[in-house]
Amino acid sequence: MTRNRVKMAYIENETSRKATFRKRKGGIMKKALELSTLCDVPIAVIVQSEYNSVPEVFPPSRQAMGNVVARWDSLPLVDKTKKMMNQEQFIQQRITKATESCKKVAKENKELAMKEVMYDCLRGDTAPCDLGEGELRDLGGVIDQYIKGLNRRIQVLMRDHASSSTSVVPDADVATSVAMPTAEMGSSSNVKDFDLNQTQSE
Amino acid sequence: MTRNRVKMAYIENETSRKATFRKRKGGIMKKALELSTLCDVPIAVIVQSEYNSVPEVFPPSRQAMGNVVARWDSLPLVDKTKKMMNQEQFIQQRITKATESCKKVAKENKELAMKEVMYDCLRGDTAPCDLGEGELRDLGGVIDQYIKGLNRRIQVLMRDHASSSTSVVPDADVATSVAMPTAEMGSSSNVKDFDLNQTQSE
DNA sequence: CTGTCTATCTTTAGCAG
């Protein structure tokens, strides 16, 4: 049974939402306890909910809780503002990061695809004339990278061979790092996924 | 390579502690975002640290943050107190729960061990006279349970046999549910672990 | 410091009792 990936969105179903809330609230409180234990940092968590009239809080000591909140309250407005950004900026930051990662993955995917085309050409399965001008240029770049990799590998092998003249350089090593893929490498089988669900840092 | 389980204690090593702090702070903030998104609950997190002069907070909007904290502050003292317990009580609660689980697991382990003794006796590998008085009593309990299980199973099989007279009752079924373990069941191989690291609820 | 990778460990959604 393949369970669906949980979407990061408001859970409409009342029962599920409540169950999720209970579980995740416990999870956050535990994480808070762990962080404060492992690193000895003051931390406060306040969770309001429609399920409890009184908010859940960490730490469970009123005084410790009050201390953290008070220190926050007493901060100069400038400091708060410096650290703060409004919700829009916050989301914008996530989008920016996600977009960067996305582009990076897209680029990698394109290079993988080009590499496959290259292998096709080498095997004679595809004629280069089937490609458009832009694709040919990209393919050229990939081939350049590939040849550079081969040359680096050759350098290493030749140096190794020179220093250790008693044994033959293992060709299997070359095969491992620059092997030509065989049929089971489908056209879409090795394309990477992209996931927006990433942690942001400050 | 078997990595060591991380102990839930203050991390002495400065570098590790800092790295852990950064990662886990991000983790908590992400969890907070997820919880507030999934269940649409107001939540506030404040993390002070020696690494940043200004605390890290969630949500990143000053106003939303202030709202949650203000609502907390405005609560009557009785309500706060009702929800609160001091650190000692908090830890005591965890210990109580953990102790219960521990006892339960210990009991299960003891029964498993007794069961193995019983099998040993049945096979003739161990003579019952090797056991102490208390162990004999426990063994008696286990055997009683076992025989009850066998009788229940027999009841079921006889009922099935009575209703479906066309087919022979499959003995393999009995073997599956009450099979006598063979040599590979080592004396300590099937003893359960106990882990104190559990989530507490309110 | 910041990001990356991967082997493990932890959390949790969904279901059953």
Added chain:
DNA sequence: CCTGCTAAAGATAGACA
């Protein structure tokens, strides 16, 4: 409401670039 289970997703320690 709670507990337990399991498969899958997520978090993260440690090592490295």
